[in-house]
Amino acid sequence: MTSSMTAFARVQVQEDWGSLVWEIRSVNHRYLEPHFRLPEQAREIEPKLREVLRKQLNRGKIECSLRLQLAEGTQKLNLNEAVLEDVQAAVNKVETWFINAAGVNPLEILRWPGVMESEETNLAPVHAAALKAFEEAIAQLISMRQREGSELKQFVLTRLDNISEEVGTIRKVLPELIQGQRQKILDRLEEARAELEPERLEQEMVMFAQKMDVDEELDRLDTHVQEVKRTLDKKGGIGRRLDFLMQELNREANTLSSKSVNAGLTQSAVNLKVLIEQMREQIQNIE
Structure with a gap:
């Protein structure tokens, strides 16, 4: 199915441990280029998230943002009294060495490494929920890409x-x-009463006929049109092949224009190039 590379998805989850929100934006890009903005608590699941993306998408610049809010009481701070006693003993010793020792700020003591300890939080349920919600968001994103891709396909057709x-x-x-x-040409020659040998005149007519022979270009245009239609029905990433076919169509239209000796044929070649350019602009957004 033809898919666009432009889409947006948003999934929100509310649980006892808190809430999370995934927002994913996708725009066109030559390759698959994912970018993640994750809170510190979710950093370790980034490889799994990237794996999900690689399996589901082929191209596009994908910006994935996760907002995580843990409920109050999920994380607790404990005071390490043993370390605190050691710090206090060290402070007392310093004061005996200096007559004018300044008073110690309790907040500075709390910043001392090891005095405050955070109780380890079980983030497994959070990570599981984040992964599941991410897969839902990717499914939503793909659905939107396919809907827009269907419209692009009809435009191209x-x-x-x-x-x-x-x-x-x-x-x-x-x-x-x-x-x-x-x-x-014959009338002009007659009017000018040009004296040309019959053989030379015939050669001129043959050269003219060859210049006007555009059957090959027309046949290739028909062939490329059919190939574009077949490509649109294929699965997976088709954008690069479609882009190549647009180049081939444009090549034939340019050749047709260069062979034109008539205003009508020139206008037809221009019309073809306009149609091809319209398709090319839209195909840049097909996965």
Whole structure:
């Protein structure tokens, strides 16, 4: 299924231990480029989060933000009295060495390494909930990408149909255009009463016919149109291949324009290039 690379997802979880909110934003990018903003309590699950992304997505710049709020009482601070006694003994000893020793600030004592200890919190339920919510958010993101991708697919298919119509029009009018242009050259030669040998005149007509022969370009345009349609029906990442096909379509349109000796054919080539550019802009956002 065709997927866009632009989407947004948000999942919120409320539990006894607190709450968390995942927000994921996705924009177009040549490769898969994930960025995580995680609180310190969730750093250790980042490798698992990246693994989930790699399995689910192929391309896009993905910004993943987790906000975590633990309930009051989840984390407790304990006073290490043994360390505190050692610090107090050291302070008393220092005071005996200095007559004018300044008083000790209790807050400074609390900052001493080891005086305050945080009771280890069981974060396993938090990590499990964060992973589950992340998977839900990714599923939501993919769903939105697919909905937008479906719209992009219809946009591209419409332009492909327009290209096929333009190519069909060129095929219909081309014999008449060639004959008309050939007659113009003959009329000019007649008016100028140019004295050309029959063989030289025939060579000029052959060269002119070769220049006006765009059947090969038209055939390749039809082939590329069909290949784009087949690619749109494929699964997985198709954006890069579609981008390549747009380059090939544009190449044929440019060749068609360079061979044009008629204003109508030139306008058709311009119309083709406009349609191709419209598709190319939208395809930049397809995964």
